[in-house]
Amino acid sequence: MYADASRAVKRDLLVVAGPSPVPLPVSLPRAATVGGVSRLPVLVAAALTVVAGLGVRALWDGPVAKYAGDALYTVLIYALIVLAWRHVRPMVAALLAAGLSWAIEFAQLGEVPTVLRPLLGSTFNPPDLFWYAVGAAAAWALHARFRPARPHS
Known part of the structure; x- marks a missing residue:
């Protein structure tokens, strides 16, 4: 889904693209x-x-x-x-x-x-x-x- 991007923000998760995307919890707007x-x-x-x-x-x-x-x-x-x-x-x-x-x-x-x-x-x-x-x-x-x-x- 995010093959061309190295990272993408979706909801409150930072998804790092790679062989298998890894969601990292972050609260960008709330933090x-x-x-x-x-x-x-x-x-x-x-x-x-x-x-x-x-x-x-x-x-x-x-x-x-x-x-x-x-x-x-x-x-x-x-x-x-x-x-x-x-x-x-x-x-x-x-x-x-x-x-x-x-x-x-x-x-x-x-x-x-x-x-x-x-x-x-x-x-x-x-x-x-x-x-x-x-x-x-x-x-x-x-x-x-x-x-x-x-x-x-």
């Missing part, structure tokens, strides 16, 4: 998408979030940099959740991102291992909780705004 949307915009959003966080730290000092960093930290967690969980709803991703950020903040009430302090912080600061919620809300709003509409059934 590249998150909830029906390309993973590329989510990866770009995550990268831009890191760049924004580094930029804020480089340009400003004090509370502006600290609280913007808190919000962006939660935005990055949100993006990682969307990358990992294909069909997550924006509100669920926002609640998970805020919840994880808050859990990390509350963990700072105890002793954080020295090796993890650059990533997790070391001092509990109640205003951080508000800024984590701001970051989750901003990520939710952008995700909900740009998420493709689901077909009505």
Whole structure:
């Protein structure tokens, strides 16, 4: 059937032609998408979030940099959740991102291992909780705004 082609894609199988075609399971369309949307915009959003966080730290000092960093930290967690969980709803991703950020903040009430302090912080600061919620809300709003509409059934 595929004698002239070295490979052909049929459904979700990669069929390699040869003496006896061997179907190899691949999910070309689904592997590249998150909830029906390309993973590329989510990866770009995550990268831009890191760049924004580094930029804020480089340009400003004090509370502006600290609280913007808190919000962006939660935005990055949100993006990682969307990358990992294909069909997550924006509100669920926002609640998970805020919840994880808050859990990390509350963990700072105890002793954080020295090796993890650059990533997790070391001092509990109640205003951080508000800024984590701001970051989750901003990520939710952008995700909900740009998420493709689901077909009505």
